[in-house]
Amino acid sequence: MPRVGQVVGERFRVLRVLGQGGMGSVYEAEQLGLGRHVALKVMHPHIASAPGFAERFQREAQVLARLRHPGSVEVYDYGLDAGFLFLAMELVSGETVESLLLREGALPVPRAVGLAVQVLEVLEAAHTLGIIHRDLKPANLFLESHPGGERVKLLDFGLAVLGGELNVRLTQEGMAVGTPGFMSPEQLRGLPLDGRSDLYSLGCVLYELLTGVSPFPVMASAEVAVAHLYKPIPSFREARPELSLSERLEAVVMKALEKLPEARPADAAAMRQDLLAVLAEPWESAPRKRGEGKKMERGLVPHAVPVPSPAVGGAPVAVLSELHPSAAGNTLVMSLAACGFQVKVVSAEDPLQELGALLVVAEGRESLARARALAARPDSPPVLLCGPADDWELVTGALEGGLFDFVPLPLDPNDLTRKVSRAQKLKR
Template sequence: MPRPGQIVGERFRVLRALGQGGMGAVYEAEQLGLGRRVALKVMHPHIARAPGFSERFQREAQVLARLRHPGSVEVYDYGLDTGFLFLAMELVSGETVDSLLMREGALPVPRAVGLAVQVLEVLEAAHALGIIHRDLKPANLFLEPHPGGERVKVLDFGLAALGGELNVRLTQEGMAVGTPGFMSPEQMRGLPLDGRSDLYSLGCVLYELLTGVPPFPVMASAEMAAAHLYKPVPSFREARPDLSLPERLEAVVMRTLEKLPEARPADATALRQELLAVLADPVVAAPKKRGEGKKTERGAGLVRHEVPVPRPVAGGAPVAVLVSKNQEGAGNTLVMSLGACGFRARVPSAEEPLGEFSALLVIADGPGSLAQARALAARPDSPPVLLCGPADDWDLVTGALEGGLFDFVPLPLDPIDLTRKVSRAQKLKR
């Protein structure tokens, strides 16, 4: 993948990494000549090498460039450079809905529904062009300051929309395109998708906006897939007995979360109209007093679902970092990174029992690392095991998620991603 200072496509200078996902990595870059800052999304090489994908990428990028909506990110350019497929897009400022949820938990009904309505307006425009997002989640919804109030920008259309038959084939080959906690059942199965798949994903987002918790608690990817495929979504009362949410609104959200696409609202327009009708209800529109509800939301009394706040467990057991002899430097770096994120961490001695740790991080070092991590995860006394390794090693990523490990932590480290995953592992250990 590109490095800071590298020129991509002869016209974009990479400045810094912004983040990465299952399909590619995003960088802040400068468009040479214009001096414009852009978000440059570069596809992971294993995706870019898929037969026929380069041609489809170019066709779909041209379609995406026609998606002009205030709530979508404008596409400036695309191309292929020394094996890199890239897309240059509008660079936005603000915060993600994911960050908002971490800070505030459940939102008042009018605000939560209002955000969903804004997303649906973007989906209407996208679906009209045949573009399916395929990765709607709080981290891909950006809140941008606006004179008329906050405005939602839907991110990651650039690569998530490049699906169709490609999405089916990648899924069949074990390369799931999307985020398990927000994928529709038909997407889990690798079936052809239409706009109702995006409605399911948005239903997951709206559920979390209203309750502060996702439809299913954080779990291993395979278990999460099984939950979305087969388990009924808990009612609002089951998820948050301390909150009083309108039954009429719950009925709409639950219809978006039906397992069969034909049982959901017909399209984004239909769902938007249903939500606007709910908002027009004076009882629903009345703002909720937050005080006690917020205290309960963050308190220890809520045990049905964990609140997705990426914080270390206060006073919890330390995190263990396992390294080979030639990875001692990387191990020390990881220990320091964990410390900077608020965790107690150390490299354990051979005599220390694993049960005394709240989570176990294994740094990948060669082909035996995955087998070692799986063996550790299979031990009855083992805490949740996370494997750390290069994000572009897809065999390592998929092997970790399919091999009984709790999660995969990509290198180079992203402090927010590291904190979120390790804190969730700690809560599972508790």
């Protein structure tokens, strides 16, 4: 990587290191001839030579060059020098929203909503140009102090979508497409995206700004992804009972966090107007100590939610006998019975047409193949695979392999009841 004093691209003299990461480093540099100080983002040579990464880096430069807005950083130059891919950008000073949350926890309502409104202004400009950010999270929101007040800068457009063809190509090459804790359901499924996917991500950010915790804290990445796909977002009261936040504000946030894109605000402008209307109302929040929000997240346990009742009179639910009486199979049978289902244990040779759902516990990769074979039978009910939530290959294999659903282990009675009840209704 470049050393302090080295000139990159024949025009940027490195002054000091600002930050380092797995993909590269960011330096403060002086643009020779102009005397302008810039942020110089440089990729590691081994990353720059990997398939797809140079294209991603170039795409970030193209996106920033097209998007001229006070809430996005200005790009000055882009190039390749001695194996180093570099991007020269506007040098900003301040801190990320992630750092702010770690220090202060939940923010006062006017400040939290005001920051979200500023982000929506940037998104409105980006979406008008057909640019979807795809990686909106607190670490990519930068706060600057100005005489007129606090200003948000939206950073890291490296995953932004400029066109559907490019999006598909990079996804097929296995590129990371976001951060699971802030990704929309359609993004997690690899479906085509529009601006409403960014609104979902911003909904996650605003939820955290207001409560001090993320919608699904203390979970493995794969389990968080499954939660965003299937689990309801906990209410503000469930997340932080001691906080007093208006129902109208919660409704705006929860609308952005709807699983289906068509249920969310139509666009960034619509969500911004909803938040401005909330800001115009009187508000109050219970007093709280600084720093008790985000830092508490690692110690939280999932909130209790009333377990939905299973379908009344639903067809029996079966567990595959090859996995019974294993510990996981026993637990699944007992859990289904405790949730109010009529449970049977069957073998693959038994007739399945009278069953409301069939559950298979994943105990090795062959279980996925077995579940897919059962789901393909003409007499099969909806098949659900139960397995570790942190086995992302298993999760995606289940969701993409013709199965009805995936149930993460350890079992959550709410999640189990909801999914099996949906399967029973589908069978009817």
